Amino acid sequence: MEIFPAVDVLRGMCVQLVQGERSSATVYGSPRENAERWIRCGARNLHVVNLDGAFSTSSENVKVIRDVVAETDVFVQVGGGIRSIADARGWLDAGVDRIIVSTFATKEPKALRVLADEFGSERIMAGVDARAGEIAVSGWQETAGDYIAWAQLFEQFGAGSLLYTNVDVEGLQAGIAQEPVRELIDAVSVPVVVAGGVSSTADVAALRQLGAAGCVLGSALYSGKIHLEEALKEAYES
Template sequence: MEVFPAVDVLRGMCVQLVQGERSTATVYGTPLENAQKWISLGAKNLHVVNLDGAFSASFENARVIREVVSETDVFVQVGGGIRSIADARGWLDAGVDRIIVSTFATKEPQSISALAKEFGSDRIMAGVDARAGEIAVSGWQETAGDYIEWAQLFEQLGAGSLLYTNVDVEGLQAGIAVEPVKALIDAVSVPVVVAGGVSSTADVSALKSFGAFGCVLGSSLYSGKISLQDALKEANV
């Protein structure tokens, strides 16, 4: 199973939020510094989120995110604020390995088909952010229907993978919610990367046993509750 250390970018700095609330931001230095730190500890993937883009303009942090892409040699997936085909194309043309489309995918589902046709399904990941069983959009401020039904639609439209984030437990460092993860993985056939609540090697082991393709490490990694080396070891047992 793949492990994706998170590099969340807010106002040019690497931060961690609790349940998406900007007022809870803890700053951990520059995105590149953190990317290089995780790579030095064995990371082969990075999960980069443009948090300013998730709340406002999509390219607010373009310079620092592009720096991470150009100065590292690992797999990088980027999400946050992708609101148009042009936004998506800009990131993919800039060398990002895979983009994550979330709110845009719910508002214009056919965009997934268009992007998959142009760039290949492997480079298009649909974001399934869920709160209380419904997909959460617009910076997690609104909900828009059953998360599994949306996930199945995204798969049908050509998304090569899904990013499932359980907003209910995201950032709380209290463990994953098992049943929603299992239900989603069982409902689709494309790879699923899981974010939200991954706080221990037991969580990593559980996700692997459910058939998750990967997991994102965020707040628990930055606080030191889980080490990257231990997570990688557990993911590769």
């Protein structure tokens, strides 16, 4: 199972939010410095989110994120504010290894097929952000139906993997909810990376046992509740 330290970018800075609320942002310095920090600790993947893009315009933070991609030699997946095929192409052409398409995928699922045919399905990840069993869109401000049904549709239209984020526990540092993860993994055949609530090596172990392809470490990593080296050992050596 792979580990993805989060590098969430808001107004050019690396931050962590609680359940997606901008007002809850804690600032942790520059995105590049944090990316390099996690790489020094052994990370071989990064999960980068353009939070300004998720909330408003996709052009925010482009240079900052491109610098992270250009100056690191690990696998980088990027999401946030991808609202068109042109947005997606821009990131993929810039060297991002995999893009995460969320709200746009619910509005135009066929775009997943276009992108998968052009770039390869392995570079196209669909975001399944869920609140109370429904997919959450538009910066998690709205819901749009059963998350399992959407996940299956995304797979049908060409997504090579899924990012499942449980909004109900995201940022709370109180552990994962296993049952929704199990239900999703059982319902699809593509790899599922899990975000939201991963706060201990026990959570990492549980996700590995459930068959998750990876997990994102966010708030608990930045607060020191979970240590990257321990999470990597649990994911790679157990």
